[in-house]
Amino acid sequence: MNVRVVVAAAIVVDGRLLLAQRRRPAELEGLWELPGGKVEAGETPTDALRRELREELDIETEAGERIGVEVPLADGLVLRAYLTELVSGTPRALDHAAIGWFSAAELPAVDLVPNDRMWLPELERALRAS
Numbered sequence: 392m393n394v395r396v397v398v399a400a401a402i403v404v405d406g407r408l409l410l411a412q413r414r415r416p417a418e419l420e421g422l423w424e425l426p427g428g429k430v431e432a433g434e435t436p437t438d439a440l441r442r443e444l445r446e447e448l449d450i451e452t453e454a455g456e457r458i459g460v461e462v463p464l465a466d467g468l469v470l471r472a473y474l475t476e477l478v479s480g481t482p483r484a485l486d487h488a489a490i491g492w493f494s495a496a497e498l499p500a501v502d503l504v505p506n507d508r509m510w511l512p513e514l515e516r517a518l519r520a521s
């Protein structure tokens with residue numbers, strides 16, 4: 392079976408995690424997520440992450456190690472998170488309602504999309520280690 396992958400980036404700078412606020416679909420509107428998107432045909436997951444972050448946030452990045460569990464989604468999709476380095480640029484919300492930077496102390500109170508809540512322990516650990 393051809394499992395399709397959705398990739399998401401955990402970008403930490405100066406002890407804060409970059410999150411983006413979704414505009415759609417209606418049930419996720421206003422919730423915060425690790426930015427990313429679907430891997431397209433012919434792309435590696437890390438290629439896809441680089442492309443999505445360029446398209447959505449106008450930044451250049453480099454994916455590092457995977458963190459957290461792989462989350463099963465509907466329609467045979469799986470969602471993966473990668474620790475990701477911000478190489479250049481200042482993120483701008485080109486596709487999202489907003490972006491924000493959140494500390495380990497702030498993270499538990501953020502309205503994350505339900506899937507991304509699975510990664511809270513690893514995200515908090517990455518923030519505290521930074």
Ligand code: C5P
Nearest residue numbers: 397399424425426427428429504506507
């Ligand atoms: O962003 P997009 O709609 O392309 O994402 C594809 C699927 O992955 C959606 O179901 C979305 O809810 C999910 N997703 C997620 N957490 C992320 C990124 C995407 O649950 N950080």
